[in-house]
Amino acid sequence: MTHHAPPLRRSLPRLLPDRFAAFGAVLIVLVVLAAVLAPWLAPYPLDEVRPLERLRPPSAEHWFGTDQVGRDVLTRILYGGRTSLFIAASVLAVSALAGVTLGVVAGYAGGWLRDVIMRVTDIFLAFPALLLSLALAVVLQPGVNTVILAIAVTWWPWYTRLSASVAASIATRPYVDAARCLGVPAPLIILRHVLPNSLTPVLVQLSLDAGGVILTAAALSYLGLGAQEPTAEWGLMVQQGQTLFTTNWWVVTFPGLAILLTAFAFNVLGEGLRGALDIRSGGARQERATQEPASAERPRP
Numbered sequence: 001m002t003h004h005a006p007p008l009r010r011s012l013p014r015l016l017p018d019r020f021a022a023f024g025a026v027l028i029v030l031v032v033l034a035a036v037l038a039p040w041l042a043p044y045p046l047d048e049v050r051p052l053e054r055l056r057p058p059s060a061e062h063w064f065g066t067d068q069v070g071r072d073v074l075t076r077i078l079y080g081g082r083t084s085l086f087i088a089a090s091v092l093a094v095s096a097l098a099g100v101t102l103g104v105v106a107g108y109a110g111g112w113l114r115d116v117i118m119r120v121t122d123i124f125l126a127f128p129a130l131l132l133s134l135a136l137a138v139v140l141q142p143g144v145n146t147v148i149l150a151i152a153v154t155w156w157p158w159y160t161r162l163s164a165s166v167a168a169s170i171a172t173r174p175y176v177d178a179a180r181c182l183g184v185p186a187p188l189i190i191l192r193h194v195l196p197n198s199l200t201p202v203l204v205q206l207s208l209d210a211g212g213v214i215l216t217a218a219a220l221s222y223l224g225l226g227a228q229e230p231t232a233e234w235g236l237m238v239q240q241g242q243t244l245f246t247t248n249w250w251v252v253t254f255p256g257l258a259i260l261l262t263a264f265a266f267n268v269l270g271e272g273l274r275g276a277l278d279i280r281s282g283g284a285r286q287e288r289a290t291q292e293p294a295s296a297e298r299p300r301p
Contacts (some may be wrong), residue, residue: 021272027265031258035081042075047230055248065250067241073250077258079232084262087147088213092206094152099159100195100202106160107167108186108194118164121157129154130216137225144233147217147226155209162205166198208270211263218259234259 034041043063050070058065064073106117124132136150170176171194179189218235220226227233234255241251 020268021276024265024268024272027261028269031081031262031265032085034078035085038075038078038082042072042078044072044075046075046079046232048072048075055244055251057248058250064254065248067237067251068244073237073254076232076237077234077254080234080237080255081258081262083144083227083231083233084214084217084235084259087144087151087217088210090148091151091155091213091217092210094148095155095209096159096202096206098152099156100163100198102156103160103163104167104190104195104198107164107169107198108171108190110168110171114164114168117160121160124154124157125161127154130219133216133220134223134225137220142225142228144227144231147220150220150225151213151216155213158209159202159205163198163202166201167194170194170197204270204273206270207266207273210270211266214259214263214266 048071050066052070053062053066054068054070056062056066056070062072062074064077067073067076102117102121106114132154133150136153137146140146140149173193176189176193179193214234217226218233218238221233221235222239224239227236229236237255238252238259241248241255244251245253
C-alpha cells in the first residue's frame with residue numbers, strides 16, 4: 001500500500017522559503033531593529049569622548065573596544081547602521097520610483113517613446129556605476145545627501161530596463177487589450193494593470209541591490225566623499241581605523257563585519273526570493289504538464 005502525503009504537506013516545501021533566505025531575512029530584521037533601537041541599545045552616548053580610554057581592546061566595559069578618541073565602537077556601529085540603512089533605503093526608493101515609472105511607460109507605449117527612454121538608459125549604463133558615482137560625489141559637497149544622489153543617478157537605469165521588458169509583455173495580455181477596447185484611458189490601464197503586475201521582479205531586484213548599495217555607500221565614505229564626522233557611518237569608521245588594523249584591530253574589524261554581514265544578508269535573501277519564484281513557476285509548469293500530457297501535443301486549430 002502506497003502512502004500518499006496530504007496535499008498541504010506535499011505543497012508545503014515549495015511554499016517555505018529557502019533556509020539561507022530565511023537566515024538572511026532574520027539577520028536583516030536584527031540589523032534593522034538594532035539600528036532603530038540604537039538610542040536604547042547603545043551602552044554609551046554617541047558623541048561621548050573619553051580620551052583616557054582611547055584604543056581600549058574589547059572588554060566587559062566596551063564590548064567592541066574604543067576608537068582613537070575614546071568613543072565606544074559598539075555605540076557607533078549601532079548608530080552607523082541607521083545611516084547606512086537610511087542611505088540604502090533612500091537610494092532604492094528614488095531609483096525604483098524613477099526607473100519603474102520610466103520603464104512601465106516605455107514598455108506600455110512602445111514606439112518612439114520607448115526608443116528615446118531606452119537610449120537614454122543605455123547612455124547611463126555605458127558608464128561603470130561606481131566610477132560615475134565617484135565623479136558625481138567629487139563634484140558635489142561630501143555628505144550623506146551626496147551619497148544618496150550619486151548612487152541613485154547610477155542605479156535607476158537597471159530598474160527602467162527591467163520594468164520595461166516586463167511591462168512590454170504585460171501590455172500584450174488579453175485583459176489589457178480588453179481594457180483598451182472598452183476605452184479605458186492609458187494612464188488608468190498602466191496604474192491598474194501594467195504597474196501592479198510589473199512589481200514582482202522589481203521587488204526581488206530591490207532585495208538583491210540593497211547589499212550593493214550599502215557596499216557602494218561604504219566605498220564612497222571610505223574615500224572621504226560620503227558621510228563626514230561626527231556622523232557615524234560604517235564606511236567612514238573603516239576609513240578612520242584602517243591605519244590601526246595591525247595594532248588595534250577592533251577599530252576597523254567590527255565596522256567591516258557589519259558591512260559584510262548586512263550585504264551578505266540582503267544578497268542571500270534576494271537570491272532566495274528569486275529562486276523561490278523560479279521554482280514555484282517552474283513547478284507549476286511541470287505540474288500542469290504532468291496533469292495534461294496530451295495538451296502539449298494537441299495541434300492548434
